[in-house]
Amino acid sequence: MLQADQVVRSTCPYCGVGCQVNLHVKDDHIYRVSAPFEAAPNYGMLCVKGRFGTDFVNHPDRVRKPLLRVNSGEPRSARPVWREASWDEALDFVAGRLTDIVQEHGGDSVAGFACAKATNEENYVFQKFIRAVLGTNNVDHCARLCHAGSVTGLQLAIGSSAMSNSIAEMEQLDTFIVTGSNTTETHPVISNFLKRAVRENGANLIVIDPRKIEMTDFAMLWLRQRPGTDVALWQAMAHVIVEQKLYDEDFIQERTEGFRDYTASLKGFTAEWAEGITGVPADDIRQAARMYAQAPTASIYWGMGISQSTHGTDNTLGVTNLALMCGHVGKPGTGLNPLRGQNNVQGCSDSGGLPNVFTAYQRVDEEEVRQRFSAYWNRASLNPEPGLTVTELVDGALTGAIKAFYIMGEDPLTSEPNLNHAKHAFEELDLIVCQDIFINSTGQMADVILPSSSFAEKDGTFTNSDRRVQLVRQAIPPVGESRSDWLIIADLARRVEEKLGQLTSAGWDYSHPSEIWEEMRALTPDFRGITYQRLEREGGVHWPCPSETHPGTPYLFAESFPRGRGKFWSLEYGTDSELPDDEFPFLLSTGRVLYHWHGGTMTRRSKLDEAWPEAMVEIHPADALTHDLSTGDWVEVASRRGAIKLRAMVTGRSPEGVVFIPFHFVEAAANILTDDRTDQRAKIPDYKVCAVRIAKTKAPAAADPATEQPLETRGAIKDQANLIH
Ligand code: SF4
Secondary structure: OOOOOEEEEOOOOOOOOOEEEEEEEEOEEEEEEEEOOOOOOOOOOHHHHHHHHHHHHHHOOOOOEEEEEEEEEEOOOOOOOOOOOHHHHHHHHHHHHHHHHHHHHHHHHHHEEEOOOOHHHHHHHHHHHHHHOOOOOOOOOOOHOOHHHHHHHHHHHOOOOOOOOOOHHHOOOOEEEEOOOOOOHHHHHHHHHHHHHHHHHEEEEEOOOOOOOOOHOOOOOOEEEOOOHHHHHHHHHHHHHOOOOOOOHHHHHEEEOOHHHHHHHHHOOOHHHHHHOOOOOHHHHHHHHHHHHHHOOOOEOOHHHHHHOOHHHHHHHHHHHHHHHHHHOOEEEEEEEOOOOOOOOHHHHHHHOOOOEOOHHEEEEOOHHHHHHHHHHOOOOOOOOOOHOOOOOOOHHHHOOOEEEEEEEOOOHHHHOOHHHHHHHHOOOOEEEEEEEEOOOOOOOOOOOEEEEOEEEEEEEEEEEOEEEEEEOOOOOOOOOOOOHHHHHHHHHHHHHHHHHHOOOOOOOOHHHHHHHHHHHHHHHHHHOHHHHHHHHHHOEEEEOOOOOOOOOOOOOOOOOEOEEOOOOOOOOOOOOOOOOOOOEEEEEEOOOOOOOOOOOOHOOOOOHHHHHOOOEEOOHHHHHHHHOOOEEEEEEOOOOOOEEEEEEEEEOOOOOEEEOOOOHHHOOOOOOOOOEOOOOOOOOEEEEEEEEEOOOOOOOOOOOOOOOOOOOOOHHHHOOOEOO
16 A cells, blocks of 8 residues: 655645545545545535546646747737746746736726636735736636626625535535536535435435436436526516415515516416426425425525526526525525536635625725725725626627736636637737746637646635635645745735836835735635734635634624525516527537546546546437437537538436537537626626537548547647747
């Protein structure tokens, strides 16, 4: 049995569950990952990604030195040729170009993509650089693309967008709804707690989802709505609750506003009407409404299935209306719970990685807040105008308003909708800087690659989906010359400050992430009671935590909502989505599979890729019959925006007329097909509904004549080989 040199407790780098892991290290390699049985939130459980998916850390594709693009005179879409550079040369190059652009076009011509995989401290330093040095609030991240509908809806209704209950409360659930979340594949350890609630606690589960996901096997009731018709369902459930007087009068009286107007607006939204829209039998809608309303405690869990929509905000307002009218919020196991995707997507938002807020959602357009930050950062003033969102930034590149993208650890050219449009926008930029552990699809178009360190090579904190701040600990030295993101940004900030003649340093001389956290704590009342020492001692603390004697807040809104009273919002039913027609008769939905994660940058460079090595499109057996398709056949899927080829998987998981494609595979990128129309308020794209056609086809031609490999899955491998030394 191999003897570890050290076993280091840290936090899983994949999903928002935030599982605690023990990294077993030998000769600076992680050779085994186990889970501590005594530690929340996972208590000994890990899914396949946490258990077997961390070998990407030592993958040969890791960028080990800064790289400068040699062929920058060619279009960005041309295959990049890289030259290795010293850190000094690379950072001076970036600082010089950023300075020129800011001086010529102003700070608002630069945009920063913060990173939902980086630590809180790294994201804090990043947004500080963008705001304090470049003078713009143009900082956003991929939360815009996954849960902006949830954030906007919850902010409107109750003034807070975080998950209201902790993971630990799940086992005690009485009744709960899971909607738009394939929980067993996206948040596997959470799904175990939810399944345990059903099996061991006798909890009542209502699944509301067009796909036959594993959670439906545990459900007392499964409502299979037509994709994109969710709002009709929430409205009809509310109609039943009002009509049958199942609401909580005391709660409505004491904690909410607008109920009378809301009930008046429900006229006509009957269960029978909703059956016509959604395809869900009216009796099932009535039963679901009664089960939810009459439960002593009830929680709603949702994922990107209802937030990534042109009506993502309305979906969130719809479920929040239900919770408010039934008084199902503010108690253990009772609340509103958007399940956050990436390991630190909650923390990236909490740390100020959004265009309108500093840490913990303190608004940039509030004078008092701005003055507090500008005083601490030693700045005369800070920009009061909220910045642009990710989707607006891409459009800004196309119009010329945005000249430079600084991208820390994200891959918009895999995750943006309508990728051909996004690539066109990227071509127009004067400067693209990518700071990452690998060269991803976006990196292929960059001018500079700055090699950053992975989760295993640094200290810091992540905040999981239930607002629990937990430590990340360094287990191995940085690979090659890579550096932690906070070190890179602090060094760059000093150089840009100097070039811009900003003589008063905003303070970049951190020697450890704990010093950055102390600064965040000083500026953020909600974090004030959380210290590194306390995290060492307790394992994790849920914010808000206003003092060091405060226990943290596992569930929110016991007494009040941040906006005061919870507000009911009247909703109309309609859709802005692209619906099937004669030319594109199928409806496409996208999502994840258990073995892969987002753009696949990490999982496709791990053993996990052997378990699920290629893209596939789920097709219903009846549709497969009419198109002469069997599992394994090649299919071309085309939308108005582009086409991809991938293999068919014939299955009844998706309903007839609907096809499903996971978005992890660059060689068959689902987002070439998706539509870039957005929810008007949240600016989140519609990844779950667009119109496509399918046709049987031949295997794709080899993309690389030298290797005769079918379509290259790891562009970075080729491009690293294309390095000039
Ligand atoms: Fe990691 Fe999420 Fe799996 Fe836990 S459930 S091991 S956090 S990917």
